[in-house]
Amino acid sequence: MTTTVTVKDFRNDVRPNWCPGCGDFSVQASIQRALASLGKQPHEVAVISGIGCSGRISGYINTYGFHGVHGRALPAAQGLKLANRDLTVIAAGGDGDGFGIGLNHFMHSVRRNMDITYIVMDNHIYGLTKGQHSPTSAHGFTAKTAPAGNIENAVVPAQIALGADIGFLAQGFSSDVNQLVSLIEQAIQYKGFALVNVFSPCVTYNKVNTYDFFRENIVNLDKVDGYDPTSRMEAMKTVIETQGLCTGLIYRDDHRQDYEDQIPGYQTTPIAQQDLQLNPEIFAETLKEFA
């Protein structure tokens, strides 16, 4: 049995089918590094993903992996967490998956606040279906389904996350793996629902939001002197001012209880490991109500 783990332990023999240069490679590597540096054992971790190029990530990391249906990674991840609260549960997917079809689950996951880390690979495009605009595509952006330019306004993930009153909010960029690893580590350690939204360029279908685009437009909060990630108003202001184009730890509130700790009668032993046999006394007592 391995006791010390390395990045290698989180690698398997599957060659990702992402296009060369896709931002998702860095996200995968960052998750692997973060898990190793936190000393997690591979079997103690589960990655739950949705459908999209990004959704393939659960197949590429040597942990338990569940690749569900489009937009529903978060409900599945929450179910898993409830069944086994000892697991490190990471949900992951694309901007379409998480902020398009799956946005309702995101909003409600935030307020439910289970101890889960959600990593979004936000490339401002639908990759797997070949280049339609996504909810994070800017107004005016041209795409297969917006040949004359997108006429909807973009969702700004950081802004809606704050609007939904999230407890942990960070953003990373595929080109800055060191920062990303650190953010993912913090997110996993955070006891509650944590979002790490990653600007992860699609080199095939998005010719606007490229590596260069992000490099030029992102404000790295790690480098902003005196930025206080514990102030919600400051976070909101920063996000509005940067139009969401900022990286680093944006907001963190350490004074919350997660969902699991508030469930009445919920036990420390994971449900999956409990004896399911009902105590006959409890049963007898229960039946009395119907006598």
Place this chain on the structure above:
Amino acid sequence: MTTTVTVKDFRNDVRPNWCPGCGDFSVQASIQRALASLGKQPHEVAVISGIGCSGRISGYINTYGFHGVHGRALPAAQGLKLANRDLTVIAAGGDGDGFGIGLNHFMHSVRRNMDITYIVMDNHIYGLTKGQHSPTSAHGFTAKTAPAGNIENAVVPAQIALGADIGFLAQGFSSDVNQLVSLIEQAIQYKGFALVNVFSPCVTYNKVNTYDFFRENIVNLDKVDGYDPTSRMEAMKTVIETQGLCTGLIYRDDHRQDYEDQIPGYQTTPIAQQDLQLNPEIFAETLKEFA
């Protein structure tokens, strides 16, 4: 043919099946008054609602009325607007309908920004299904499905609406019909997506968020000197500070184009009134691409 309309023109002979004292009566009356005072003809208006006690409202106003499925009033309303842009389209429903099951549509309706008014009767409870907590129920609130107190955090509608970058945001209260009428009028006149979230008490199942509760806790922005509803930061700050418990016009941005005005080639004549016969020349030209 009537040319001047009065409130009476918007009344039909159906007796609402709401409980006596339900806040929704005032919402109904306010919509009727607003429509009359704007001089709309009943047949030029359609009310599209979801499922819930509140959802019954589309049956009680003498306009076209569509009572769809739970949580989907907004997509149906948008479809209707696209088919007939001349109609005044009002979507309406409950907090569960709009911010629970239907929240994804709300978030995306905001960014799509069609010229629609959305009125939510927010009673912080599921009324029609007899008293489960709703997404706007406070943490700790007890309900049928939270007998030991709600362990989820509440959605604050005004906050998520601002987070989603809404162009028109107002809140009303069933006890202040004059204000509510004025807000609904403004919302209907606003060219774009407008939310009027109404604190509309459920007298049967919500014994916490009563008329008195709202009366005591609401900050009426109409009475706040110098409140500037054109500042998004100020709006956000106010909403956070009042925990969403404020009424009046919270935010309004008049510098946006609505969706309809941006659709390439979309005509001023409503689709429903156009000749659908395809021009043979356009057809012939189109086929050429496949030759």
Place this chain on the structure above:
Amino acid sequence: MLEQLSWKVGGQQGEGVESTGETFAVALNRRGYYVYSFRQFSSRIKGGHSNDKVRVSLKQYRTSTDYTDVLLAFDQDTIDLEAGEVRTNGIVIADEKFNPTAPDHVRLFAVPLTSIAEECGSAIMKNMVSLGASAAVLGLPIETFTEVAEERFHRKGQKVVDQNTEAIRRGYEFIKEAGGADPSFALKSADGTHRLFMMGNDALALGALAAGARVMPAYPITPASDVMEYLIKKFPKVGGVVVQTEDEIAAMNMTIGAAYGGARAFTATSGPGLALMMEAIGLAGMTETPAVIIDTQRGGPSTGLPTKQEQSDLFAGMFGTHGEIPKIVLFPATPEECFYSMGEAFNLADHYQCPVIVLTDLQLSLSKQTTEPFELEKVIIDRGSIATPDMLAKERPDHGEEFKRYLLTETGISPRAFPGTQGGIHKVTGVEHSENGRPNEAVLNRTNMMDKRLHKLEGVELAGSLVRTGDNNPQVAILGMGANIGAIDEACERLREDGITAAHVHLHTLLPFPVQTLQQSLADAERVVVVENNATGQLRHLMSHFGVEHPQVSSFLKYDGSAFLPIEIHHFVKGMF
């Protein structure tokens, strides 16, 4: 002396109709009678006519009677709507307050229900007065109700108990004095056996609890909400959790996540919610995740008749998902079956590693009835094929290839490893996959995997797929399901009285459809009548669909939202001979 009796209370929704009916029913159940109560209500909170019909008998009937003996009316509406059903010379007890009038064929007793209640302390005690009056009419000892009142109110202090007891007594005496204690309405006394009294939904919840379900994500909907509302109160005792999700899509995907995680997880919904779950049910089938879904059917389509009886989701439950998955669909008929079906559902889900849908109908879910006590020992928890940590440690090298979650086996069933288990790491995906759960589009793999999944249930007929009662070589076999069990049984009895031999075949399993068993159980019948609460004859079509043949099959359908009455089935079948 009566061997059975039908009593009905009616009034405005929210006016105490439900609690009056409930107290009446519970009290008689306690005395050892068999009780069946059926509530009619509207999809609104207050107002609108509502009534609760209670059948009391010395032997068990699982449905309401065709007629009413005693009608308790809280308003004139109730008399206008319901007195037609009261038998000739039947009794109507009405509140004097509204100057009741009644048709000629009944005997009306205008009782000052409200005034007496007010004199006893509060108008809300009019239900107690009316129960006392009912006791007098039915020749029941007054203790039948005073005991229940005592128990119910003793926490509120002796004064409240006394007031309520007094209200009952005054109602009782009023009728006695008014000459309403007609011996022809007196009920034979029961043997005092203790049994339970509950609705199908209670039994489903208890069944899930006993079967080891510990995670229930669900979204409220009539008539399913009781299940979650009950368990949310009980789960804290056993460490379980109910999550009220944002919608049914979340509920189903969360159920799958929890089941994948090793919990016994389930959700409960009704038609519109089932529709929303379709995509995720397909995921459960594809990923071979055991998940249990209760669908309490109500009047469809769309929002339809949300508080009315129907059995019209058979097709949706059986055929609703896109593509092809293994699936099991059960349809219990009584609270007892509801209870044990949940144990069965979880075992089947774990054994076959596929979604299991448990259908009920509104009548079964909401009608409260006398129920035999449940035996916990009969609920065996069998988790199916699990790769335990021990097995994995023994059989698998430390650094080998991934665990083959989808190992091709003879039976199509492969061991599961729960996340968190060392040595069990594997992938799960809704995309077509190889044995170790990786996406794989190869033609051969595809065929193998489809065969694996669909093979699991091929040719299987589950034990107890149907129950047949009644005559051999009958002139008619009546095929039914769900709550119609009672009306069919009673119709068969009456047919026999008419000299027509009859058998009752009640279907319990819809998928895998018990082709052989059903074919055999209908073979000796001259005619077959399929009785179902829907408009298109779904069960009738299922017979053809799966190739169950019989030369003489007719359908008897009801889709107006009301439950079948025995008399309707009786007449329909009799008319065929």
Place this chain on the structure above:
Amino acid sequence: MLEQLSWKVGGQQGEGVESTGETFAVALNRRGYYVYSFRQFSSRIKGGHSNDKVRVSLKQYRTSTDYTDVLLAFDQDTIDLEAGEVRTNGIVIADEKFNPTAPDHVRLFAVPLTSIAEECGSAIMKNMVSLGASAAVLGLPIETFTEVAEERFHRKGQKVVDQNTEAIRRGYEFIKEAGGADPSFALKSADGTHRLFMMGNDALALGALAAGARVMPAYPITPASDVMEYLIKKFPKVGGVVVQTEDEIAAMNMTIGAAYGGARAFTATSGPGLALMMEAIGLAGMTETPAVIIDTQRGGPSTGLPTKQEQSDLFAGMFGTHGEIPKIVLFPATPEECFYSMGEAFNLADHYQCPVIVLTDLQLSLSKQTTEPFELEKVIIDRGSIATPDMLAKERPDHGEEFKRYLLTETGISPRAFPGTQGGIHKVTGVEHSENGRPNEAVLNRTNMMDKRLHKLEGVELAGSLVRTGDNNPQVAILGMGANIGAIDEACERLREDGITAAHVHLHTLLPFPVQTLQQSLADAERVVVVENNATGQLRHLMSHFGVEHPQVSSFLKYDGSAFLPIEIHHFVKGMF
């Protein structure tokens, strides 16, 4: 000289395979040949083997051949995977660059595709070189491709045109010199008739456009996305609008809203999206709103095989909604049928005021094939029963009761009034309702309304529900649907060559199921074989379900994601005799 020929190009996904195949096919279609091209690809963006097989013939075939005559390989993988299919002495053209090796039964020409292309100006022109080489092998005039290249590149200037022409010429000459211009591969020349070349999805989009559809809310999904992507480019010309919605639930509800508003509205999706639309489809049925839904079937269940052929959503499309609604399900088989089916679908939706599902399968949706020019005059727009402003002004008083949207009529069809129409105000609800659209739970109203809705399609058999071709009193009738039309036709031809008489019955309408028509059209056959791309035999079960009988029915199923080959059906059927 060949009457038909099979050419295939293969390589890594994203490497120009698709454009090479497309140019080849378009060029030959222009010359008057019948062309059928079938693409194999994976659910990934770059990398992974992909190929495009093009059949060229003097008469029309609607499927690929069993074998390949000429294989154009951009990598060794392609040879390894695909050369087995090349017929003995068939030709493999491969890029010299990767030192290709090929099995003995083929003739390999290693052509310096990349080097020549580089010499002409850019490596990407290797596809042009390879087309030139193909022309030489097939004895085609070089203009076949140079003309297309000229047209395609003339906007980029003469230089680009010249480079490409040169690349084609060099490829052509290389083969000539290498002795690859084998007269036995020369194609007979075609008559130069101008026809279209398109995939089913194009035809669906054009059909919707011609039928007057002007609102299309949809969510992207393979293989349906093309439809929205095409119309989003075309709609600006006619004032229509495509909305890319947040999900399929929004798409379906928005479609309903627009249809209610008076537009012709539709959406397009595939299996997982269809599953999500179930609840709203029920709403369309209950509110009698005409809505058209395209479901381009792909490999299921769940995410399944998203880029592969399957026909496994029949049940979901027909039976997926909870409760019972009227519904129409069509399944065209060719681009021509796709085009006219859309007109039919909108007319049926407007006439019967119910949802209409148009099924296709991936092969039909994505295979490009020679298509007869569409005739716009044949697309008649019939909006069914509409209460126009004039009618309403005449017939209805100024202040009367609401318009009876759900007027009970003989046919069950009631006039619609579009919102905005004076005098037409009414209510619509998914709850059971009265004639004026108000919620109503009364038993009689319920029965009337259910009967009204379901009656609309009762006993109806739509014109053109199936097409039968082939022999009378055949030894075998092959029943099929969708893209399998070509393989079945060809199998029938070969059976006849073997002396087995055969008929082909191709089903076009699944709901209302054409019971009588199908029964009759199978009656004279000795045996029936049902051919379908799914694992459970859904069409076969539909026959039983609806009571279509035949003493000798067998199923031939394929569910490995690949399309039926004529030879497979031929062998299967032949084996029965």
